[in-house]
Amino acid sequence: MAFEKLAGHGNALLGFFQLKQMRRFRDEIVVHFIGGPLVERGQVRVRQGGVGADDLLRTGDKIEIEQRKETPAVFHELRFVFTGAEEFDPRAARILPLSGKSHAALGELAGEYRSWLDDHAEELSEEGETLDQLLADMTWTAGIGRSHFTHRAGVVFSDAGSLRDGLEALVEAGEGSEPRVAAKAAFVYTGQDSQRVGMGEALYRSEPVIRVVLDQCDAWLQEERGVSLLDVMFGRADSKGSLDDPAWAQPAIYALECALTAWWLSMGVRPSAVIGHDLGEIAAAQAAGVFSLKDGLLFAAARGADELETIFSDIAIAPPSITLISSTMGRTVGPDEILDATYWREQASKPAELKKCAEALSDFGIEGLVEIGPREAFDPMLASAWPESAGDAGEPALISSLHEPSGDEPVEDIYRKFMGAVAEVYEAGLPISFQGLFAGEARRRISLPGYPFQRRHHWIKVSGR
Numbered sequence: 001m002a003f004e005k006l007a008g009h010g011n012a013l014l015g016f017f018q019l020k021q022m023r024r025f026r027d028e029i030v031v032h033f034i035g036g037p038l039v040e041r042g043q044v045r046v047r048q049g050g051v052g053a054d055d056l057l058r059t060g061d062k063i064e065i066e067q068r069k070e071t072p073a074v075f076h077e078l079r080f081v082f083t084g085a086e087e088f089d090p091r092a093a094r095i096l097p098l099s100g101k102s103h104a105a106l107g108e109l110a111g112e113y114r115s116w117l118d119d120h121a122e123e124l125s126e127e128g129e130t131l132d133q134l135l136a137d138m139t140w141t142a143g144i145g146r147s148h149f150t151h152r153a154g155v156v157f158s159d160a161g162s163l164r165d166g167l168e169a170l171v172e173a174g175e176g177s178e179p180r181v182a183a184k185a186a187f188v189y190t191g192q193d194s195q196r197v198g199m200g201e202a203l204y205r206s207e208p209v210i211r212v213v214l215d216q217c218d219a220w221l222q223e224e225r226g227v228s229l230l231d232v233m234f235g236r237a238d239s240k241g242s243l244d245d246p247a248w249a250q251p252a253i254y255a256l257e258c259a260l261t262a263w264w265l266s267m268g269v270r271p272s273a274v275i276g277h278d279l280g281e282i283a284a285a286q287a288a289g290v291f292s293l294k295d296g297l298l299f300a301a302a303r304g305a306d307e308l309e310t311i312f313s314d315i316a317i318a319p320p321s322i323t324l325i326s327s328t329m330g331r332t333v334g335p336d337e338i339l340d341a342t343y344w345r346e347q348a349s350k351p352a353e354l355k356k357c358a359e360a361l362s363d364f365g366i367e368g369l370v371e372i373g374p375r376e377a378f379d380p381m382l383a384s385a386w387p388e389s390a391g392d393a394g395e396p397a398l399i400s401s402l403h404e405p406s407g408d409e410p411v412e413d414i415y416r417k418f419m420g421a422v423a424e425v426y427e428a429g430l431p432i433s434f435q436g437l438f439a440g441e442a443r444r445r446i447s448l449p450g451y452p453f454q455r456r457h458h459w460i461k462v463s464g465r
Contacts, residue, residue, distance in 0.1 A: 088440065089205040090132065092412040093419040094139045096155040096163065097426055097434065098170070099148045105452050106151045110170035112449035117164055124160045131160065140443035143434025146451075150179045154423025156416060181429030182368035182397050184272040186325075186361055187264070187287060188382065189257050189280030190373025195249045197235035199374040199402070200256045202414040204230075208440045209266045210259045217255035217297050224298065229255060247301065250279055253374065254300035257283035258293055260372045260401050268433030269425055273323035273332075273364055277352055277378040279303065281327055282344075289321035290339055304348065312341040323364060330356025332364075358385040361396075368397040368428050370421075376400035397428040 098113070100106035116138075117124065123134055135157075153170055157163035203210040214230060221229045232241040232248045233256070241248040257280065264270075276284030279300065286296040295315045302311050317338055324333045328346070330353030333339065361369075361382065371379040379398045386395045403417050426432050 088208065088211075089411075091136075091206050091415070092202075093156055093158045093416040094135060095143075095419050095423050095426070095437065096139050096157065096166075097143055097146075097148065097152070097432075098155065099146075099150070099152045100452070101149045101151065103151050105149075106153060107171055107173060108452040109449065110153070110155075110167045112452060114164060114167045114171065116449055117160060117167070134446075135160065135163070136438075136441065137444055137446045138448060140434070140438055141445045141448050143432075143437065145445055145448075148426075148432075150181060150429065152179065152427045152429070154426040156419045156423050158412065158416060179427075179429065180367075180397065183429075184365045185269070185368035185370055185425075185428075185430055186273040186275060186364075186366045187261065187271040187284070188369045188371045188378045189274070189276030189284045189287075190253070190371060190375065190377045191277035191280040192246075192250070192253075194374045194377055195243045195253055196374055196404070197233075197243055198405075199233060199252070200259065201234045202411040203259075203263070203418060204234075205411070206415060207263060209263045209436075213259035213262045213293070214255055216293070217251070217258070220294050220297055221251060221301065224301070246304065250303050251297055251301040253279060254283050254286075254297060256374060257372050258286060258296070261287050263436075264370065264372070264401070266433075266436035266439065267422065267425075268431055268436065269370070271322065271370070273325060273361065273366060275325040275327055275357060275361070275378075275382075277327055277381070278348070280373060280378065281347060283372065285320070285324060285339060287322075288324040289318055290324070291315055291317055299344075303344075308345055309341045312344075325357055325360050327352040327357055329353065331360055352381075354381055354385040355387075358382050359387050362387050362389070366396060368399065368425075368430060370425065371398070371400040374402055375404040376402075397424070399424045399428065 096113070098106060098109050100109055120134065124131060155163060155166035155170070157166055200210065200214065204214055214233075218229045221227075227240045228236075229248070229251060230236075231239040232243060233252045235243075243249045243252060261283065271287070274284040274287050276282065282296050282300050282303070285291065286293060291299070299311060299315065302308070305311065317340060319335050319337075320333050325331065326333050326347070328350040337343075369379045369382060371377070376398075379400060383395050383398055399421055401418070401421050402414075405414055422432070422437070
């Protein structure tokens, strides 16, 4: 199986993914994250901070570690080369992004896409790959080949029938309220006791970015324990651990949250601030570049130990590179504050200052909260404490990456809800790089409906002579 090449392009805040170019034959994914100074560790020079300290090259059954000298000082890479033996499930849902300069234009555009479905009825009647390719090319073209205005709708669908239903609902919706544009969003990290068996598995099966990060965390923890973290997370038959045990639940939550962070960054969704609830603050700090992915993982695995100072003696700590709000202090961590073992020991025993945290987020201009974790938990807590002084802005838009599944919910439904989160981010007005939704795919632009201009006649009065 071939995969599309991704190359990192960074800014002063966080590393992220971006498509470098379209290729028919793709074979690697490159993850760039913010880092810190180079230090020596064993025989490998690594950068501290951010997500991955090393480049991971998988060539056949051999794994090589290297440090790329040409990498800028603030970045390092996590590189995965696909050999063709990897198997990924097809994406169970897609999102069609539609937008207009008015609600009327949005409804009219939905009607034109409905007509497009009618015009392609013969092709859409076919089963299997032909249908999937056409609909995927449609969403690709709409995502990267169209401007995105303030009135937005993300239509999540799994087949032509559900797409038609979504379009018809938009056509019949009539006039809507003015769109709300969230200029700033915060990533909000779920805390302890949010774990569940199977969390993240649907995404692991379908999303290369998710798999790259989880596989790396799994490899590191196996070096320490000789047991697979993913076996425990996904409840595999040969698992030798339990998510009821904090020693496994804590690194599992952390790994999933870091993978979700990487995935949102691959979509071009970058936070203006980060905050985490108890355990979730470790992943929030990692996203802010306080320590590396590996160091954060080992810290999460040992959280609560009496030998915390010993663990931190091997961890390089950097100041936050973006706004990091301490949930226990209820304020932004200052540039000169060091989040050392003393801080984390106190942080583990103190309750969150919800009101102060909400005020800090509101004062910073945050208008959207994207929850990063196994389920929605911290978002509503912050929203309930949101200050009345926010005025017309009101409570922030709440978006949860994952939801608690209901019973034996099919994997397809879990993935569809995940795409629903993308739709919510899009509709909230946050910028999205839609290329990230097609990692590992070769897509092509196709002919789609153009923008429905809302034309009006204007008569010029000419005075008689």
